Amino acid sequence: MNITEKILARASSRAQVSPDDVVFANVDKVMIHDVSGPGVIKVFDKLKKQGINVDKLWDPSKVWVAEDHFVPSPDKISAENIVKLSNFTKNYGIEKHFKYGMGQYGICHTLSHEEALVMPGEVYVGGDSHTNTTGALGSFACGLGHTDVAYVLLNGKIWFKVPETLYFKLNGKLPEYVMAKDFILKIIGDIGTEGGAYKTMQFGGGGINEMSVESRLTLCNMTTEAGAKNGIVEPDQKVVDYLTSRGATGISLIKGDDDAQYQKIYEYEGSEMEPIVAKPFSPENISIVREAPSVDLDKSYIGSCTGAKYEDLEAAAKILKGRKVKIRTEILPAAISIYKRAMENGLLKIFLDAGATVGPPTCGACCGAHMGVLAKDEICISTTNRNFPGRMGHIDSQTYLSSPxxxxxxxxxGKITDPRDLE
Amino acid sequence: MKGNVIKYERDNIDTDVIIPGQYLKIHDYAELALHAMEGLDPNFHSKVKEGDFILSGRNFGCGSSREHAPIALSHSGIKAVLALSFARIFYRNAVDGAFLLPIEIERDAYSNISEGDEIDIDISNNTIKNLTKKQTYKMKPFSEIIGKIIESGGLFKYKPIYD
Incomplete structure (x- = not known):
């Protein structure tokens, strides 16, 4: 069995599972946020009316809650959702609730690794499609909707069809100025937004071993954009060190068997990779940066679970140090812990000196919700994950996806630029 | 199950056009329905009738996990979406929450069914009859678990909690 199959076999108390088997897996961790949380509460209300007992969760200690999409609250409805979420966690005894304005908070997927909330080998589900991100720690991490999350909260289990696995092997390190984001955009360009549908996308090979945990998080995060059920990297000492430095103990590693099966293996040479953008209106619509259209950009956005981890901010700072921005530039660290490190290490000063605006952690602009929404015909280059029509604002706005x-x-x-071509 | 078809002849209809991100804070189902398909078809709300079906291409519902998407369609009156393929979270949300039927169709149905056609979906025989054009097409059968969840009326009824 490969690593995903081994995790699902253990979670469903079976000796063996194969692709297409349907299992009811025991869940180790579950996450809700200020969009999926109120959605789950609504499902609970429906269940109550049907006479189903929703007085107790299966295990509140395995649940954690993020406030990220509509924070800081842009309007009354959003503010009320935050109140609802607080009442919910209080009523059900959920202690891990990361509230904005009260110490550590941030984008749910970022907290999953920054706060070491998920361990290798665990089954982790979240009420958000980019839950796949956390597979970079060696967990089975999968996004679900409100009904399914409500089911997990009450029952501790959920059904999965064991996925086929696509294996992406990276031979050798990525060159300087080429990031994990470029590699995953290249993959999505090759296999398409449906290329990983219902499947596992696993990453391995020398180039992945060389990669930081944060780079692997970027890879797994974007597997959602290829339609994958989960993205995963076999955990190694880097993952242990990463989690240990964030307070985790008793981490055990898990790997696939030597005779693990993969539906298809794709090989890439690290040395051949280049900076890539995904043009509007799909993450699969890729171009090498040097061949991208010469459009006048209105904004550069460095934020989100995909592109505002500490490493992403460091990359942006390397470019912006001593330079000035020509277009509106918004930089939003993905969690307070990252914000603080960026402040302590002088990154925020570099950003502000360059003329950029630095904002608090939020998903706001990435999903066109608030705090940086695009106007009609505006063109943005963004470190986020999706660029469907209207994703970041007006239906006639455009987003190019790129590395930080x-x-x-x-x-x-002010133009789409390969960092190697800057003067 | 009979109804009329609203056709969107394109692939990758994503959750951002089914229900744009700005409405994710809304959890009132009737209000969500007012904004269904707003990103692609601002006239959707005025033209959709109770019992209608949507017909579309590949990878319907790709993008986010927002259950708002099947909810907005279902509360607009849509009983089934017929598509060449579906993105996984939309598909399981539609089934587990019992909001609407996701019906996988083949090319002949996609090409031959037109906007406004009246069709009859028969999930026990895996066929779709086009009553307007007097044609019959095959639909892809549901997998075993999906069939059982649909028959039960959603995940909570298929396998009650504390089972």
């Missing part, structure tokens, strides 16, 4: 290095270089020139 490309987004920062483009902020400096």
């Amino acid at each position: 290095l490309v987004a920062a270089a483009s902020a400096v020139t």
Whole structure:
């Protein structure tokens, strides 16, 4: 069995599982946020009316809650959702509730790794599609809707069809100025937004072993954009060190068997990778940055679970140090812990000196909700994950997806720019 | 199950056009329905009738996990979406929450069914009859677990909690 199959076999108390088996897996961790949480509460209300007992959760200690999409609250409805969420966690005895304005908070997927909330080998589900992100720690991490999450909260289990696995092997390190974001955009360009549908996307090989945990998080995060059920990397000492430095103990590693089966293996040479953008209106619509259209950009956005981890901010700072931005540039660290480190290490000063605005952690602009929404015909280069029509605002706005290095270089020139071509 | 078809002849209809991100804070189902398909078809709300079906191409419902998407469609009156393929979270949300039927169709149904056609979906025989054009097409059968959840009326009824 490969690592995903082994995790699902253990979670469903079976000796063996194969692709297409349907299992009811025991869940180790579950996450809700200020969009899926109120959705789950609504499902609970429906169940109550049907006479189903929703007085107790299966295990509140395995649940954690993020406030990220509509924070800081842009309007009354959003503010009320935050109140609802607080009442919910209080009533059900959920202690891990990361509230904005009260110490550590941030984007749910970022908290999953920053706060070491998920361990290798665990089954982790969340009420958000980018839950796949956390597979970079070696967990089975999968996004679900409100009904399914409500089911998990009450029952501790959920059904899965065991997925086929696509294996993406990276031979050798990525060159300087090429990031994990470029590699995953290249993969999505090759296999399409449906290329990983219902499947596992596993990453391995020398180039992945060389990668930081944060880079692996970027890879797994974007597997959602290929339709995958989960993204995963076999955990190694880097993951142990990463989690240990964030307070985790008793971490045990898990790997696939030597004779693990994969539906298909794709091989890439690290040395051949280049900076990539995904043009509007799909993450599969890729171009090498040097061949991208010469459009006048209105904004550069460095934020989200995909592109505002500490490493992403460091990359942006490397470009922006001593330079000035030519277009509106918004930088939003994905969690307070990252914000603080960026402040302590002088990154925020670099950003502010360059003329960029630095904002608090939020999903707001990434999903066109608030705090940086695009106007009609505006064109944005963004370190986020999706660029469907209207994703970041007006239906006639456009988003190019890129790495933080490309987004920062483009902020400096106002055009889509390969960081290697900056003067 | 009979109804009329609203056709969107394109692939990758994503959850951001089914229900744009700005409405994710809303959890009132009737209000969500007012904004269904707003990103693609601002006239959807005025033209949709109770019992209608949506017909579309590949990878319907790709993007986010928002259950708002099947909820907004279902509360607009849509009973089934017929598509060449579905994204996984939309598909399981539609089934587990018993909001609407996701019906996988083949090319002949996709090409031959037109906007406004009246069709009859027969899930016990895996066929779709086009009553307007007097044609019959096959639909892809549901997998065993999906069939059982649909028959039960959603995940909570299929396998009650504390089972």
